[in-house]
Amino acid sequence: MATGQLFSRTTQALFYNYKQSPVQRMLDYDFLCGREIPSVAGIVNPGSDGFQKLFFGQEEIAVPVYGSFLVLSSSVQAACRAHPVADVFINFASFRSAFQSSMDALKQSTIRVIVIIAEGVPEADTKKLIAFAALNHKVVIGPATVGGIQAGAFKIGDTAGTLENIIQSKLYRPGSVGFVSKSGGMSNEMYNVIARVTDGLYEGIAIGGDVYPGSTLSDHVLRFNNIPQIKMIVVLGELGGRDEYSLVEALKQGKVTKPVVAWVSGTCAKLFKSEVQFGHAGAKSGGDMESAQGKNKALQEAGAIVPTSYEGLESAVKGVYDKLVSNQTIVPAPEPKPPTVPEDLHVAVKNGKVRAPTHIVSTICDDRGDEPTYAGVQISTIIEKDYGLGDVISLLWFKRSLPKYCTKFIEMCIILCADHGPCVSGAHNTIVTSRAGKDLVSSLVSGLLTIGPRFGGAIDDAARYFKDAYDKNLTPYDFVESMKKKGIRVPGIGHRIKRGDNRDKRVELLQHYGRTFFPSVKYMEYAVRVESYTLSKSNNLVLNVDGAIGSLFLDLLASCAMFSQQEIDEIVGIGYLNGLFVLARTIGLIGHTFDQKRLKQPLYRHPWEDVLYAK
Numbered sequence: 158m159a160t161g162q163l164f165s166r167t168t169q170a171l172f173y174n175y176k177q178s179p180v181q182r183m184l185d186y187d188f189l190c191g192r193e194i195p196s197v198a199g200i201v202n203p204g205s206d207g208f209q210k211l212f213f214g215q216e217e218i219a220v221p222v223y224g225s226f227l228v229l230s231s232s233v234q235a236a237c238r239a240h241p242v243a244d245v246f247i248n249f250a251s252f253r254s255a256f257q258s259s260m261d262a263l264k265q266s267t268i269r270v271i272v273i274i275a276e277g278v279p280e281a282d283t284k285k286l287i288a289f290a291a292l293n294h295k296v297v298i299g300p301a302t303v304g305g306i307q308a309g310a311f312k313i314g315d316t317a318g319t320l321e322n323i324i325q326s327k328l329y330r331p332g333s334v335g336f337v338s339k340s341g342g343m344s345n346e347m348y349n350v351i352a353r354v355t356d357g358l359y360e361g362i363a364i365g366g367d368v369y370p371g372s373t374l375s376d377h378v379l380r381f382n383n384i385p386q387i388k389m390i391v392v393l394g395e396l397g398g399r400d401e402y403s404l405v406e407a408l409k410q411g412k413v414t415k416p417v418v419a420w421v422s423g424t425c426a427k428l429f430k431s432e433v434q435f436g437h438a439g440a441k442s443g444g445d446m447e448s449a450q451g452k453n454k455a456l457q458e459a460g461a462i463v464p465t466s467y468e469g470l471e472s473a474v475k476g477v478y479d480k481l482v483s484n485q486t487i488v489p490a491p492e493p494k495p496p497t498v499p500e501d502l503h504v505a506v507k508n509g510k511v512r513a514p515t516h517i518v519s520t521i522c523d524d525r526g527d528e529p530t531y532a533g534v535q536i537s538t539i540i541e542k543d544y545g546l547g548d549v550i551s552l553l554w555f556k557r558s559l560p561k562y563c564t565k566f567i568e569m570c571i572i573l574c575a576d577h578g579p580c581v582s583g584a585h586n587t588i589v590t591s592r593a594g595k596d597l598v599s600s601l602v603s604g605l606l607t608i609g610p611r612f613g614g615a616i617d618d619a620a621r622y623f624k625d626a627y628d629k630n631l632t633p634y635d636f637v638e639s640m641k642k643k644g645i646r647v648p649g650i651g652h653r654i655k656r657g658d659n660r661d662k663r664v665e666l667l668q669h670y671g672r673t674f675f676p677s678v679k680y681m682e683y684a685v686r687v688e689s690y691t692l693s694k695s696n697n698l699v700l701n702v703d704g705a706i707g708s709l710f711l712d713l714l715a716s717c718a719m720f721s722q723q724e725i726d727e728i729v730g731i732g733y734l735n736g737l738f739v740l741a742r743t744i745g746l747i748g749h750t751f752d753q754k755r756l757k758q759p760l761y762r763h764p765w766e767d768v769l770y771a772k
Contacts, residue, residue: 160383162360163245163270163296164311166190169198170245171236171268173258175222179249179314181211185498186312188214189320189329196311198243199223199236201258215499233261237268244269247304247313251275255300256282263289263297272313273299273371283369290371297371298362303341305362306348308332316363318345320498325349329495332357333487334478335381337374338393339366339400343422347393354475356489359387368398375404382413388487389416389477392461393470396423396449401456408459416477419461420470423449521553532556546571550740554733555720562674563713569670570706570737573663576745582607587746591753604746608739616734619649619684619707624729627683633690649684649704650691657692657699667705675709676716684708703738710734 172180180197187196195213200222208219223236237243246262248255248271255275262268263286271290278300290297298305304313309330317323326348334351338344341363351358362377364370374392381387390413394401401421407413445451457463464473481487505511523530528537532552539549547564551557559567579588587604595603626636640647655661668685671678684704691698714725728734 160380162307162384163305163380164307164360166192166310167194168245168307168311169194169196169240169243170247170311170313171199171201171233171240171243171262172197172247172249173201173233173262174249174251175200175202175205175209176249176314177209177211180209180220182315182320183312184211184213184218185320186317186323186329189323189495189498190309191496192310195220198240201232201236203232212499212501231261233258234265237262237265241267243267245311245313246271248273248275248299249314252277252279252300256286259286259297260289263293263295268295270296270298271371272302272304273297273365274302274304274314275299276301276367278367280367280369283367283371287369287371299365299367299371301367302365302370303344303363305360306358307360308358316341316344316361317348322349324495326352327357327492328352330357330490330493331359331386333386333388333481334358334391334474335377335384335387335389336361336391336393337377337381338363339370339374339395340393340422341365343393347391350471351391351474354471355389355478356487359384366395370400373400373403375400375407378404378413378417379407382415387415388481389418389474391474392417392419392456394419394421394452396421396452397447399447401452402446404461405455405459408456408461416481417456417461418470418473418477419453419456419463420467420473421449421452421456422467424453424466521556532558534558554736555728557719559713559719560717563717566670566674566709566713567737569667571741571744573666574702574706574738574741576742576748579749582612583742583746584749587749588753591750597747597750600750601743601746604749605739605743608735608742615648615701615703616707616710616738617729617732619704620680620711620729620734622648623680623684623687623704623708624711626687627680633683633687636687637690637694647687647691649701649707650688651698652701653697655699655701656696658696660699661702663702664700664705667702667709671709671712675712678709678712678716680711680715681705681708706737707734710737 170183180200183196195218197211197220200209200220202222202224205222205224208221210217211220212218221239223239224232233246244267246259246268248259248262250258252275255273255278259271259273262271271286273286283300286297298313304316306312306316306328308328312328317326317328322345323329328348332351332355334355334357336344336347336351336358338347338361344361344363348358348361360381364372364374364377374394378390378392381390392404404413404419408417453463462473462477464470478487482489500508500510502511521532528535530536531539531549534552545564545568547567548558550567551559551564576584579585583604586607587600590600590603622640631639637647652661668681671681684700688698688700711725711729714720714728720728
């Protein structure tokens with residue numbers, strides 16, 4: 158067993174079997190104590206490799222993880238080789254694997270202290286670990302332990318509980334008291350007691366409640382006696398076993414020269430008629446010597462200060478401390494103010510301490526109530542009032558109910574643009590992809606990805622340029638010629654097949670609808686005047702479907718009196734109008750996919766195939 162300090166402000170540990178909470182608590186404690194380096198050097202997690210992102214104060218750090226089955230050596234050996242300064246091994250393995258992983262660690266020359274958290278480790282395995290550790294001058298804390306802490310320096314796992322408890326117990330800086338206990342839960346309570354009546358803890362160890370602990374109460378008391386900073390020792394034992402009697406012998410032999418305040422819990426066991434098993438495996442009285450009363454009496458006779466009850470333990474500790482202060486054995490140091498450890502965002506939000514902005518905001522639909530709503534309109538209302546597709550688009554795209562002539566126009570645009578045969582690029586790509594055996598979504602996407610300025614994507618550009626020209630009072634001549642000087646084709650003008658003497662029927666239907674139902678068609682009429690000028694240049698420079706929809710949509714937005722000028726500019730700039738073509742052509746492209754799946758062999762033969770498949 159070591160004769161001095163186990164830990165320091167530079168101690169680093171390897172953590173076995175990754176558990177985020179205890180690892181993060183260790184790192185938060187490091188920050189609270191003002192450590193310059195994290196206490197967790199690496200994580201051994203069988204079956205995984207890489208790193209874990211954790212916080213060291215406000216800084217996010219990557220802690221390496223070792224556990225790949227591909228390494229020739231064991232994961233423990235690989236981690237120890239990578240971090241030779243890490244001399245503490247904190248083992249969070251289950252009781253089934255705790256022995257092998259602990260033995261692997263004990264065999265590494267760099268490991269000096271092993272902490273075994275698991276309960277229920279077979280006693281035969283524990284004895285082997287204890288024997289190996291003693292032979293190789295190493296320290297085992299546990300099994301069935303919460304660990305230990307050196308105040309202001311190093312903390313093991315969940316020792317001392319939450320940050321609030323650590324601050325309340327003043328564990329962020331060293332005091333003058335050495336404390337050892339079998340119980341981890343009682344250790345947390347005693348840290349509070351010690352902080353209330355003394356200048357605080359220097360080091361605290363919970364050896365664990367098993368019958369055969371890796372290190373004993375007396376092992377740590379003797380070690381505390383050799384640490385100059387520790388001026389008094391507090392021991393909390395429990396009934397069962399005879400571990401406390403080794404401390405009795407040490408006191409009698411004068412090996413412990415510092416004042417010891419001790420209490421063995423479990424005095425209530427005498428009130429029961431039959432033998433009682435308490436929480437720990439070792440907390441079972443086997444006779445008078447193993448009873449709490451027998452141990453307390455022996456400790457008192459050996460020179461320890463033993464109160465008459467647990468309630469008197471606090472007063473006993475205070476009495477010894479006050480004497481040490483009065484004779485200046487202890488000179489209390491000024492109390493430093495600990496830094497504030499940043500809270501995790503989700504915890505701070507849950508506690509109402511911060512307001513975190515959302516990453517995504519959706520205002521078109523809400524499904525949190527009894528029924529979903531589209532822009533505030535309930536689904537049942539949409540069905541009951543016989544809303545059409547245009548009405549739903551107006552709610553989801555524009556977040557308002559547009560007049561019926563507007564929603565009918567939207568539906569008309571979708572109907573007219575749903576398909577244009579198999580020769581256009583989108584349909585051709587969809588057909589080829591479908592014939593290649595791809596699924597519906599893949600076939601559809603291959604066609605949609607071709608939508609652009611030369612295939613359906615000119616509606617927005619047509620609206621932008623027609624609006625800009627009209628608002629600037631440009632004549633059709635000035636507009637077209639200025640575009641020509643810039644090297645830009647006029648969006649919405651031109652067609653491969655249609656001519657001035659062979660107009661696109663879809664354009665005529667759209668223009669007729671607009672002139673019949675729209676309060677104003679000033680933008681469309683401007684587009685018609687532009688067409689008249691371009692036709693004087695070439696007979697195929699007619700107003701096409703993109704130009705007709707783009708100009709008429711400007712008229713819809715401007716004449717329905719439901720959009721501000723800023724909103725109109727935003728709608729045109731974002732790309733709402735091209736959305737109409739995407740929605741419409743989706744219907745047609747899905748149709749082409751189904752057509753090819755159903756026919757197996759295409760009815761239409763593309764002219765390119767005569768070249769591509771010529772024998």
